[in-house]
Amino acid sequence: xxxxxxxDIFEMYKVDAIISESPxxxxxxxxxxxxxxWLIIEPKSATLFVDGRYIEYATKNAKNVSVxxxxxxxxxQWLKDKKFQKIAIEADYLTVQNKIKxxxxxxxxxxxxxxxxxxxxxxxxxxxxxxxxxKAIDISLESFDKVQLFLKEGITEKEVQHKLEYIMxxxxxEKEAFDSIVAFGESTAEPHHHSSNKKLKKGxxxxxxxxxxxxxxxxxxxxxxxxxxxxxxxxxxEILEIVEEAARLGRQAVRPGIKASEIDDICRSYITxxxxxxxxxxxxxxxxGIDVHEFPYVSKLSDxxxxxxxVITVEPGIYIEGxxxxxxxxxxxxxxDGAKILSRK
Numbered sequence: 001x002x003x004x005x006x007x008d009i010f011e012m013y014k015v016d017a018i019i020s021e022s023p024x025x026x027x028x029x030x031x032x033x034x035x036x037x038w039l040i041i042e043p044k045s046a047t048l049f050v051d052g053r054y055i056e057y058a059t060k061n062a063k064n065v066s067v068x069x070x071x072x073x074x075x076x077q078w079l080k081d082k083k084f085q086k087i088a089i090e091a092d093y094l095t096v097q098n099k100i101k102x103x104x105x106x107x108x109x110x111x112x113x114x115x116x117x118x119x120x121x122x123x124x125x126x127x128x129x130x131x132x133x134x135k136a137i138d139i140s141l142e143s144f145d146k147v148q149l150f151l152k153e154g155i156t157e158k159e160v161q162h163k164l165e166y167i168m169x170x171x172x173x174e175k176e177a178f179d180s181i182v183a184f185g186e187s188t189a190e191p192h193h194h195s196s197n198k199k200l201k202k203g204x205x206x207x208x209x210x211x212x213x214x215x216x217x218x219x220x221x222x223x224x225x226x227x228x229x230x231x232x233x234x235x236x237x238e239i240l241e242i243v244e245e246a247a248r249l250g251r252q253a254v255r256p257g258i259k260a261s262e263i264d265d266i267c268r269s270y271i272t273x274x275x276x277x278x279x280x281x282x283x284x285x286x287x288x289g290i291d292v293h294e295f296p297y298v299s300k301l302s303d304x305x306x307x308x309x310x311v312i313t314v315e316p317g318i319y320i321e322g323x324x325x326x327x328x329x330x331x332x333x334x335x336x337d338g339a340k341i342l343s344r345k
Contacts, residue, residue, distance in 0.1 A: 002124045019040050031216075046066070086114070088116045090115075137219040189322065205227075209222040224325075
C-alpha cells in the first residue's frame with residue numbers, strides 16, 4: 001500500500017478522517033477481502049469494521065488496521081465518540097443511502113463532507129503490488145499460449161472462453177479478472193462481444209480479451225490473430241496490421257510526464273491517417289490494479305499526467321460492423337525514464 005495519496009488528502013482538505021465502504025479500498029488498505037464493512041482512516045491510525053461473518057478472519061489477517069465488530073450500533077457509537085467535524089468519502093463508490101447514514105451518525109451537513117476519488121488513492125503502485133500484477137499477467141499469457149493449442153475448426157467461442165478460464169485457475173489464478181471475451185469473424189466487430197456458440201472457421205479473425213486475478217490484482221490483455229489461413233480475407237490483414245502499429249506507437253510513447261490524452265491521440269491519429277477514424281470506438285486504455293478498469297483513464301478527455309508507478313493499458317482497436325475488427329491490448333508500468341511492457345517477454 002502506498003499511503004502518499006492518503007496523506008495528501010489530509011493535508012489538502014484538513015479532514016479528520018477518510019471513510020470508505022468500498023471492497024476495493026478495504027482490500028488495498030487492509031489486504032483482506034470482505035463483502036461488507038467500513039474502513040475509517042485517520043491521520044495516524046485506521047479502523048476496520050466487519051460483521052460477525054468476518055471478525056475472526058479479519059482479526060487474524062488484516063494489516064494496517066485495528067479491527068472492530070460491526071454489530072448493533074457499534075459504528076455509530078464509535079463515530080459519536082470520535083466527534084469528526086469534517087470527513088472525506090469516496091464519491092466513486094459511496095451509495096446515496098450510505099452517505100445519508102454517515103451524515104446521520106456524525107450529525108454533519110454536506111458542507112462537512114469532501115468527495116474524493118477512491119481510485120486515485122491507489123494510482124501509484126508499490127513494488128509488491130506490481131509483482132502481483134506481473135504474476136497475474138504471467139498466468140494470463142501462459143494460459144493463452146495453452147488455449148491456442150486447442151483451437152480447431154468447429155470449436156465455439158464459449159468453449160474457448162471456458163477452457164481459457166479453467167486453465168488460468170489451474171495455473172494459479174484466484175479466478176478470471178473479468179468474463180473473457182472470445183470472438184470469431186464478424187463477432188470481432190463488437191468491442192465487448194459476449195461469447196456465443198459461433199463456430200471457428202479457417203480464415204476467421206479471432207479476438208481474445210482475457211486476464212487472471214492474482215492475490216487481488218488483475219491482468220487485462222487482448223490478442224487478435226487470423227486463424228490458419230491469412231489469405232482468405234485481405235481486409236482482416238489490413239485492419240490487424242494498422243491496429244498492431246497503432247498499439248506499438250502507443251506503447252512506445254508511454255513515459256512519466258506525458259499526458260494520458262497524448263497516448264490516446266497518438267494511437268487515434270495513426271488509425272485516422274489510415275482512414276479508419278470512425279471505427280475506433282473506445283478510449284485507448286485505462287489504469288489497472290485491484291479493479292480491471294481504474295484510474296487513470298487513457299482517453300482524449302484525460303488531463304492526468306503519467307507518473308512513475310502507474311500501471312496502464314494501451315488498447316487501440318478498429319471495429320467494422322458486418323466485417324470484423326481487431327484490438328491489441330498490453331499492460332505497461334510507467335518507470336522513471338519510460339515504460340516496461342509487462343505483458344510482452
